[in-house]
Amino acid sequence: MAEARIPLPDPDSMTPEQRAVYDTVVSGPRGAVIGPLRAALHSPELADRWQRLGEILRYRLTLPKRLGELAILVTARRWNAELEWVVHAEAALAAGLAPAVVEAILDGRPPRFSDPDEAEVYVFVRELQLSGRVGDPAYEAVRSRWGERGVVELTALTGYYTMVAMTLNAHRIPLPDGLAAAIHPDGEPLVPSLSGIPGVPA
Template identity: 35%
Template sequence: MHSATVWLSSLTLAAAGGWLAATVFSAPATSKEPRFPQLTMEQLSDLQKPLGEQIMKVSSVGIGGPYNPMIRSPVLGQRLYDLFYYLRWQTSVPTRLNEFAILIIGRQWRSQVEWFAHAPLAAKAGLPPDVIAELKAGNRPSKMADDEAVVYDFVTELTTTKKVSDETFARAKKIFNDQQIVDLTAVAGNYVMVAMILAMAEETVPPGKEEPFKVGEK
């Protein structure tokens, strides 16, 4: 993976497992020893191997991202894997909006891995570059389509105020059906959890890649 094209291709392939496993071999956020040394298939226990095999079928680069810590708890890891799969590939929310919701959470958490992995996928799905850039800068994007504005306000309101106002919910109902509203809520909550796992494990972007969020930026 020596070019942006090949790297993006591997990201897309890895997404089939519910998460972009392209963060394997990622260095810890600090110079100390990694909190969760990278596991290989040969190191997995009998309880871990079935999940590891599923991950390897969809990942061209091995067991990375949150999979590395998750597989330490194989029963939980399997259930999360299945959830990730639904929320990435079977969700009722259109891909452009689903990826936008993930980016909103990634920006809130300043999650280097989430943003690095999902910004290219959001762009590929049709989310406008200006929307991505303004969100990355920490601003409410100024030129969103109606459905994008609903996703931004719904997800942001829910995660920051711990509720959804009647006005925002009514706007969502004009665009989404009941299943889509539930799925949108679930993908936002799921990627809060993913951001927590990544932060706890001190995962960062692959070696040689630039972190999206710089020290000192808001």
């Protein structure tokens, strides 16, 4: 397995500040320190703020977990963030996202959604990832269904997991033992067409 570009703090050699953050994460809903927090622990104050924000965005959203995980998958595949993809593909399936949707995103194909709320989230996140902006139809679709709080949280979730993806890729954070790779982290960022998705002009 490839090694990270920087040392990843081990619990036995952490400073007291690092260990305090580590213990908080392990005792919370994540249950383990993996991914970008392993790098962020080099800056304990940053890691602490990071994990608090991440806990809100992953576990306390207005949107159903299925939709949050969909947004994370779109982001992970956009940036070829291997660890982000592997962890959240499993979480998305467990939350009820259809395997065919996960497979289509992995393959770079526009998914065929049976639920309009999934299509709306997909379009919103893809537009945001492609241009840094969201058109009025996509924005209003999410806001009308989930309100101002929902559309603010979805935007924050997308931005947060973009930061996660870039951290994983920049430092080459490896997959935990036992997890198999699904995408190549050094490949070109994926920018599939949005044609065929409800609400997007052909």
